[in-house]
Amino acid sequence: MLKKVPFILTLLGIVSGIFISILFAINEPLFKNKIAQDLLQNPKVLTMTSQDEKNKYIEKEAEKIWRYYQRFHFHSTGIAAMALGVLILIAFSQGPQKIKLLLSYMVSTSGFLYPFVWLFAALYGPLLGRDAAKEKFALLGYMGGVFMLAVVLVAILLAKYPVKINNENL
16 A cells, blocks of 8 residues: 555646646636635735725735745646656666665655645645745745655666666667
8 A cells, every 4th residue: 555655646736737727617717706805804905005006016016925835736737747657767777676666756745836836835825925835835936846866766777776667678
């Protein structure tokens, strides 16, 4: 079972990216309206006196925050697809089992968690401000670095140990 968890987690990453895109297709205005409503409660907007200034700010910020939802979708599906490929390479590697298991968890966990920095920045960005929201969830953002490190370590594993497919070493 321990060997299956990274694959399951990676597939959940793909599912979450696809699921949010289905939600976009069903009701994109729901997301955009939530962003606009939450921006009205942003402390920066509350201090603005000119309605024109508020409208311009909200329009500009809403578009950028909407892009964060899209980034969650892109990163969730894209990184999970990469992670799945890396997990398959790890599975065929003839390296030590404990190292393979550790690298599998590093790849899948970091690949799954990283995209959530964008989802949470989209959810909290209108209320806190985009930069503050990203900083609040920076730990999730650092998972991108962990993912990169894991991929580099897998490349070293593959260089050091043979890869066996169909009883043939590569």
